[in-house]
Amino acid sequence: MYCKGKPKYQLTPKTSGWMHELFNDQAVVKGLVERYGSPINIHHLPSFNQNCENYKQVFESYGLKYRIFYARKANKSKGLVKQAFASSIGVDTASLKELEQSLALGGNAKNLVLTAAIKTTPQIELAIEKGVPIILDNEDECVLTQAVAKRMGKKANVGFRISGFEVDEEKLYSRFGFDVDDVIDFVSSYVGEHKTFDMLAVTGLHFHLDGYSTQQRSVSLIASINIISTLKEKGYPVSFIDIGGGILMNYLEEEKEWLAFNENLKKAVVEQSNNITFNDNGLGFRLEEGKLRGKLNTYPFFNKINKGSFIKEVLDYMDDASGLSVASLLRENDIEIRIEPGRSLLDQVGMTVAKVIHRKKDAKGQWLVGLEMNMSQMMSSSADFLLDPFMLYNSEVEENENVDVFFTGAYCLERDVLLKRKMTLPRLPAIGEYVAFVNTAGYMMHFFETEAHLFELSTNLIFTGSNEKLSFFQFIDDQKIVLE
Ligand SMILES: Cc1ncc(COP(=O)(O)O)c(C=O)c1O
Known part of the structure; x- marks a missing residue:
């Protein structure tokens, strides 16, 4: 049997049918953990596809030109990159290896973008060779891209990343991008025929805002649309605005x-x-x-407005100056909107399962349940991952003992406590039983995973989720996915 941890203040995660199907078939879970080692990360492709479809439907309902790029930094599995292309969306790449792999998995000039924060010569060479748009962040990147393009005798397709938008009379700080007040001057002075950067073909603008405000995104979009109008008047065929990621998702039921x-x-x-x-x-x-x-230093786990409705809120915002909505402005100006969601495309896609190795009482009399897993294998960039986990018991729980536990990990650090919240369980887990942490695909599994203590990196399994009865063979080891 399985049950959710029920601490005093519960945070019941949203879950999907495929997760419960697996919880109900512990022979399969056991087979996978025994075969691949603990912990395992399971990725459900149909859920990823569903998220792609939802975003597409929103843009289509507005009659907008759009492109969606999955920000693969949020999860390193190749299977999801393949699925992104199969779902007819693109991939946002943030390093040479991400770009190389994505090309080898079916990426091309149309469905890839390079947004790496640090751009090296090999990245730029590869992007120019394949015609992949490069999002330029600063003048040094322009100099490097110009030099590489000149040497290769091929123009670079570029977008300019901008920041410093003014919202509610405050300038939004970012360490990334050209200042919004300088970009028109910079492009018109230095980019184009007979200018310093004559090998850069500007096709778009890009921004990615810190935080999750729809209003800030709308205001920044309006400013970007105005910049594009000016650049078009000056003869630059700029056609897209990429608004990056940071689209909220909702983890919780209530x-x-x-x-x-x-x-x-x-x-x-x-x-x-x-x-x-x-x-x-x-x-x-x-x-x-x-x-x-x-203040609470975690992701805001409950969000009424999320994914599609978040995008709608951005698009429905009314521009005071023109009396038009953001969506109408994009349509009127024939501008393609692009997004780069990472986390939100991974909603309901993943889960991490680990094996119970020991139970002990500490000096305070608290139960510590040691898992074969370490803190880097489910690590949030903030204070904690606030979802109740599921306990997979290998026998019926007869009497409800209601035991309070903390799940602890394999690092030598005192702070390797996998969830900071105390969990209440109906009975103490037995050695060899499993704990499942749901919805971990976005940033939780890989972003901070290390090989400290020479621990093996966790295995990533790609679950195709067919309608047949669950079997071990429906789970493909991501490492086995071949690059062409
Ligand atoms: C440029 C850029 N695009 C996309 C993303 C993905 O953001 P999220 O996973 O919040 O959707 C990030 C995240 O840092 C980013 O920096």
């Missing part, structure tokens, strides 16, 4: 659980009675001179 968790965590920090988390971790909140300071 808003009320999210609100209650937030309130009770704050209260526990103030009252210094925090027994919700390991070692009273405030997850960003702290008490200073009797006052609550800080």
Whole structure:
């Protein structure tokens, strides 16, 4: 049997049928973990395809020209890159290897983009050779791209990344991109025939905003549309605006659980009675001179507006100056909108399963359940991953013992506690049983994974999810996917 962990303040994750199907077939789970080692990461391709379709439908409902590029930095599996192409979307690449692999998996000039934060000569050579658009961040990149293009005798297809948009009378800071106030001058002075950068063919603008504001994205889009109008008047055939990623997704079933968790965590920090988390971790909140300071330093796990409705909110925003919506402005100006979602295309796509190795009581009398897994194999860039996990028991739980546990990992660090929240389970897990962490595909599995202690990297399995009865053979080791 299986059940969700039920801590005092539950955070019930959204789940999909394929996850429950697997929980119900522990022979398959056991077979996979025994074959590939703990932990395993499972990726469900139909869920990825569904997310692609949802984004497509939104843009189509507005009659917009659009392109979707999956930001593959969020997950390194090759199977998802292949699926992106099979689902007729593109891939955003952020390194030489990501670009090389994506080309070998079916990528080309039409369905790839290079947005690497640091661009080296080999990346630029490969992108120019294959005609892949390069998103330029600074003048040095222009100099390098111009030199490489000249040497190769082939123009580079480029977009200019911009930042510093003014929203509500404040300039949004970013370390990336050209300043929005300088880009027209820069392009018109230096780019084009008989100018310094005559090997750069500018085809678009790009931005990626920190945070998750739809309003900031709309205002930045409007500013970008105006820049494109000016550049077009000056003779540059600029045709797309890429608004990057950062499109919210929703991890949780219920808003009320999210609100209650937030309130009770704050209260526990103030009252210094925090027994919700390991070692009273405030997850960003702290008490200073009797006052609550800080803020919850995690992803905002509950979001009413997410994925398609997030994009709709961006597109429906009304521009005061023209009285038109962002979508109408894009259509009127014949501009293609592009997005680069990473996390949100991976919603419901992945899960991480690890094996219980030991149970012990620490000096405080708390149960620690040691898993064959380490903190880098499910690591958030923020304070914690706030979803209740699932416990896969290999026998019926007869009496509800309600035991509180923390799941601990294999690093030598005191802080290798896989979830900071205390979990309540109906009985103490037995050695060899499994714990499943759901919806981990976006950034959680790979972004920070290391080989410290010479631990093997976890195996990534691609699950095709056919309608037949579950079998071991429906799970393909991502390493076995061949590059052409
Ligand atoms: C340029 C760019 N595009 C796309 C993304 C993907 O963002 P997300 O995974 O939040 O959708 C990122 C993330 O950092 C980015 O920097």
